[in-house]
Amino acid sequence: MGKTIVITGAGGVLCSTMAEALAKEGHNIALLDLNKEAAVAVAEKVNKNGGSAIGVKANVLEKDSLLQAKEEVNSAFGKCDILVNGAGGNHPLGTTSNPFLQLEDLANNDEGFKTFFDLDPQGIQFVFNLNFIGTLLPTQIFAQDMVGREGCSILNISSMNAFTPLTKIPAYSGAKAAVSNFTQWLAVHFSKVNIRVNALAPGFFLTEQNRTLLTNSDGSLTPRGNQIIEQTPMGKFGEPEDLIGTTLWLCGEGSSFVTGVVIPIDGGFSAYSGV
Numbered sequence: 001m002g003k004t005i006v007i008t009g010a011g012g013v014l015c016s017t018m019a020e021a022l023a024k025e026g027h028n029i030a031l032l033d034l035n036k037e038a039a040v041a042v043a044e045k046v047n048k049n050g051g052s053a054i055g056v057k058a059n060v061l062e063k064d065s066l067l068q069a070k071e072e073v074n075s076a077f078g079k080c081d082i083l084v085n086g087a088g089g090n091h092p093l094g095t096t097s098n099p100f101l102q103l104e105d106l107a108n109n110d111e112g113f114k115t116f117f118d119l120d121p122q123g124i125q126f127v128f129n130l131n132f133i134g135t136l137l138p139t140q141i142f143a144q145d146m147v148g149r150e151g152c153s154i155l156n157i158s159s160m161n162a163f164t165p166l167t168k169i170p171a172y173s174g175a176k177a178a179v180s181n182f183t184q185w186l187a188v189h190f191s192k193v194n195i196r197v198n199a200l201a202p203g204f205f206l207t208e209q210n211r212t213l214l215t216n217s218d219g220s221l222t223p224r225g226n227q228i229i230e231q232t233p234m235g236k237f238g239e240p241e242d243l244i245g246t247t248l249w250l251c252g253e254g255s256s257f258v259t260g261v262v263i264p265i266d267g268g269f270s271a272y273s274g275v
């Protein structure tokens with residue numbers, strides 16, 4: 001019988017692809033997103049293709065919003081069996097302009113130019129909240145449905161930058177490191193009540209969040225985009241579909257003795273020292 005799977009950030013590029021793949025396995029999918037229109041659009045596509053999905057507005061940073069979403073999910077599909085914590089992302093206010101601090105940077109008064117010393121605590125907090133609190137709160141709400149039942153699990157979305165931080169994005173790297181760490185903590189904490197907890201660590205996927213960082217308007221690669229491809233042994237960006245196999249495995253019975261792992265899906269990026 002199909003399970004009830006709640007996915008946050010499900011209106012986005014990566015999680016909508018994961019949602020469609022899980023729906024094809026016969027599960028009922030609750031697509032949660034701050035952007036209700038985006039979630040509903042994905043749900044309509046799933047339903048048109050013979051699946052079963054609803055789009056629900058939810059803010060992963062507000063408990064009341066999540067409780068309201070849970071009521072909608074429970075009345076449509078019953079108890080939640082699987083939670084995918086997909087909402088996350090970076091913010092320009094938590095990002096430095098240059099990868100390395102140079103002496104001349106301190107005299108750079110260009111508008112928008114940011115050294116480490118200019119980073120805005122509010123920007124840093126936004127990124128930590130979205131990625132870490134935005135994983136913790138939905139887990140507090142939806143894992144209550146899972147305690148002590150069979151076949152329940154949680155899938156978090158970490159990132160490549162959790163293993164080794166990427167230049168320029170200290171907040172996002174730190175926040176995703178917290179997500180990986182929390183995945184292990186929660187796997188241990190929930191081990192006696194039958195809830196497995198794992199995470200994906202996607203490498204570089206060309207999405208709306210990073211398109212202008214990685215590609216120019218003519219589609220060619222920016223210097224940072226080039227650097228990433230050179231550091232990726234498989235020599236390409238990931239496609240959202242590359243996440244499907246690991247998602248189905250970690251949400252399915254084939255991984256029933258697997259908990260507390262963070263799986264890199266990165267074309268070898270994290271295995272490569274560059275030499």
Ligand code: NAD
Nearest residue numbers: 009011012013014034059060086087088089159202205207
């Ligand atoms: P995306 O921006 O396409 O999707 C993110 C979705 O989250 C959006 O639909 C947005 O509306 C929603 N969202 C934002 N704030 C929210 C909130 N407070 N409550 C509920 N929903 C909210 O991003 P994506 O590239 O598909 O990324 C999905 C996940 O994968 C994120 O956690 C991201 O950090 C992670 N990730 C992405 C990449 C990549 O290369 N794109 C790499 C590693 C990890």
